[in-house]
Amino acid sequence: MVSLFAAAQRVQISGRLKESSVQSMSFGQIILNDTLQKFSKAYLASPEPGEGAKFSEHYKEFLKLSQDTVYIARPNTMHRFSITADLKDSLIFKSYQHITQRHAVSDLIRKDSVEITLLKQPCLPYQNCDQPAEKLYVFIAEKISVNYARDTLYCDRFSMDSKFDASYKIIKNLYGDFKGDSIKFTAYDHYGVPAFSHHKYVLLFVSKYCGKLFHEKYQYFDVYPTTNGRWASPGDPRRFNSSDTSRVQIEKIPFGTLNFDKIIDGVYHNMTFTSPYFKIEGNCVEPIMGAYAEELFEIKKKTVLKARGFFSEKQ
Numbered sequence: 001m002v003s004l005f006a007a008a009q010r011v012q013i014s015g016r017l018k019e020s021s022v023q024s025m026s027f028g029q030i031i032l033n034d035t036l037q038k039f040s041k042a043y044l045a046s047p048e049p050g051e052g053a054k055f056s057e058h059y060k061e062f063l064k065l066s067q068d069t070v071y072i073a074r075p076n077t078m079h080r081f082s083i084t085a086d087l088k089d090s091l092i093f094k095s096y097q098h099i100t101q102r103h104a105v106s107d108l109i110r111k112d113s114v115e116i117t118l119l120k121q122p123c124l125p126y127q128n129c130d131q132p133a134e135k136l137y138v139f140i141a142e143k144i145s146v147n148y149a150r151d152t153l154y155c156d157r158f159s160m161d162s163k164f165d166a167s168y169k170i171i172k173n174l175y176g177d178f179k180g181d182s183i184k185f186t187a188y189d190h191y192g193v194p195a196f197s198h199h200k201y202v203l204l205f206v207s208k209y210c211g212k213l214f215h216e217k218y219q220y221f222d223v224y225p226t227t228n229g230r231w232a233s234p235g236d237p238r239r240f241n242s243s244d245t246s247r248v249q250i251e252k253i254p255f256g257t258l259n260f261d262k263i264i265d266g267v268y269h270n271m272t273f274t275s276p277y278f279k280i281e282g283n284c285v286e287p288i289m290g291a292y293a294e295e296l297f298e299i300k301k302k303t304v305l306k307a308r309g310f311f312s313e314k315q
Helices: 035-043 052-066 264-268 293-302
Strands: 002-004 010-019 029-032 080-086 090-094 101-104 114-118 135-149 162-175 182-189 201-209 212-222 231-234 278-281 284-287 289-292
Touching: 029 035, 029 080, 035 052, 052 264, 090 114, 101 114, 135 182, 135 293, 162 201, 162 293, 201 231, 201 293, 212 293, 231 293, 289 293
Parallel strands: 010 114, 182 212
Antiparallel strands: 002 010, 010 080, 029 090, 090 101, 135 162, 135 201, 162 182, 201 212, 231 289, 278 284
């Protein structure tokens, strides 16, 4: 059904959105002009230091947009939806594990009724890797790229994680002695873009399973070069591993002129700045204390990596 408003270019598109494989429509969305993705790319993708206040306002606006029924509609239990648009607009119809469709509003208004059926993405039988990890690589690396990748859809599995293809330049090997100047691996994350991808330099943990390289889920430290020629991470070294029993000591570290933006790095990079690790003046945050990369690796060995079977109690 199409209703014309007084303004000739404004129309209301009403119809039905269904999935070909199921009766319900739990994840269906109708998005006007791909609004959220366009806004994110334009205003949230690469905030610069000193633009904290502007970024904060843009982020609040993004959250409002994500709940605004002007831009996003969801079908009810009877699969029916309604959304208002201009004749020049387009509508994105999408649902989890289904093939997204884009339709011009000018085309939809020519239909006697709007019936959109989303087809299921092709799936494959799942093949589990029953072998233990062949290798663990621990290294300091510089980001080349981290990009969203469409994951293989398996017929008998339901994944709540997003897949990313990562490429990094290796600066220093700490364990495993990876052969090569750069490394490519796959990362999975339940919360969206992997947190490690927000930083230029990171201490990473990558394992090899059945011949393929995977990031050890959620394991990383953001690291920075120091004036004494080493690599270190400011802040509480046990911030990710409160159960650590190692003897790693927190110490003052010469980070040189390194500083952070309280708003951008706090919100966009999800960093936490607390005393005595940081000195805060307005939005400017100066790192004071932390731990070196080798000690951070020791913490992981005693906690997560031990729990995942890479190291024993004696190692």
